Amino acid sequence: MSSPASPSAPIPPLLLVGCGQMGGAMLAGWLADGLAPSVVLDRHRDDIPAPHRVVRDAADLPRDFVPSLIVLAAKPQKAAEVLPALAPFARQAPILSVMAGKTVGGLTAALADAGCPDAVVIRAMPNTPSAIGQGMTVCYTPPGASDAQRALCERILSAIGDTAWVTREEQMDAVTAISGSGPAYVFLLAELMEQTGTALGLPPELARRIARRTVSGAGALIERTGVDAAELRRRVTSPGGTTQQALSVLMAPDAWPTTLDRAIRAASRRARELAS
Numbered sequence: 001m002s003s004p005a006s007p008s009a010p011i012p013p014l015l016l017v018g019c020g021q022m023g024g025a026m027l028a029g030w031l032a033d034g035l036a037p038s039v040v041l042d043r044h045r046d047d048i049p050a051p052h053r054v055v056r057d058a059a060d061l062p063r064d065f066v067p068s069l070i071v072l073a074a075k076p077q078k079a080a081e082v083l084p085a086l087a088p089f090a091r092q093a094p095i096l097s098v099m100a101g102k103t104v105g106g107l108t109a110a111l112a113d114a115g116c117p118d119a120v121v122i123r124a125m126p127n128t129p130s131a132i133g134q135g136m137t138v139c140y141t142p143p144g145a146s147d148a149q150r151a152l153c154e155r156i157l158s159a160i161g162d163t164a165w166v167t168r169e170e171q172m173d174a175v176t177a178i179s180g181s182g183p184a185y186v187f188l189l190a191e192l193m194e195q196t197g198t199a200l201g202l203p204p205e206l207a208r209r210i211a212r213r214t215v216s217g218a219g220a221l222i223e224r225t226g227v228d229a230a231e232l233r234r235r236v237t238s239p240g241g242t243t244q245q246a247l248s249v250l251m252a253p254d255a256w257p258t259t260l261d262r263a264i265r266a267a268s269r270r271a272r273e274l275a276s
């Protein structure tokens with residue numbers, strides 16, 4: 001198995017299986033950081049720049065290609081379909097699965113059935129801001145993985161944003177519900193602010209611009225200052241002012257505190273269901 005490269009060296013060669021929204025976002029981040037010649041397996045992509053190669057069918061995977069890491073980014077529902085073809089590669093390199101819900105035990109058992117009983121599977125839950133190097137990826141390494149394999153994953157994932165590790169696999173469900181799905185909650189906020197701005201009589205282009213800029217500016221402020229979100233919220237909220245009026249609606253017990261809690265718990269439950 002390959003050992004991790006130094007941070008200044010190119011990202012070592014990857015076999016990326018599934019290059020849709022998430023696989024594509026990670027690939028964009030890796031390409032921007034410098035990626036050693038790699039192979040992408042996806043029948044819907046024909047725009048991957050040389051020297052990287054795209055293969056449409058698993059049967060056409062180049063047998064002489066030795067990846068440092070196999071990144072599994074197909075839908076969880078496709079796991080049974082894709083894993084058998086990966087068994088020969090999994091004898092040489094660990095698998096980093098970003099599939100929501102799919103457990104190390106389930107993936108390892110499927111690879112064993114496909115003739116690779118010694119496969120090492122590490123789980124990661126990235127998010128789409130990885131495309132611009134602003135991702136948040138949380139990983140879980142099972143006891144069978146080596147320090148070198150963990151360091152390799154850290155090297156590859158830190159190229160596309162921040163990384164963290166959990167010690168219990170079941171924590172990946174909560175991670176999925178917060179940072180994996182979370183960008184969608186923020187994008188929904190931008191959509192809704194734009195819609196209401198337009199409904200209140202703003203020109204649609206202006207409503208769109210101020211909603212987007214408010215979300216991105218608030219995100220940058222939270223990132224750069226490191227100040228607690230609650231304190232940043234308080235700094236916007238003048239006593240008796242407009243924000244307080246809005247927050248009295250949003251923070252009512254049956255409003256955002258309950259709704260968001262229910263939403264995140266629903267996502268976490270769904271992650272658990274996707275395991276099987």
Ligand SMILES: NC(=O)c1ccc[n+]([C@@H]2O[C@H](COP(=O)([O-])OP(=O)(O)OC[C@H]3O[C@@H](n4cnc5c(N)ncnc54)[C@H](O)[C@@H]3O)[C@@H](O)[C@H]2O)c1
Nearest residue numbers: 018019020021022023042044073074075076098099100126
């Ligand atoms: N979209 C996200 O924000 C996000 C975040 C974290 C994790 N994930 C995980 O990433 C995985 C992919 O999700 P997505 O949103 O990118 O889905 P997607 O549908 O956009 O991408 C899946 C890709 O897999 C390809 N594919 C389908 N069958 C295949 C096969 N047999 N072999 C190889 N490739 C095949 C498809 O052509 C497609 O491009 C999922 O497991 C999901 O849980 C997604």
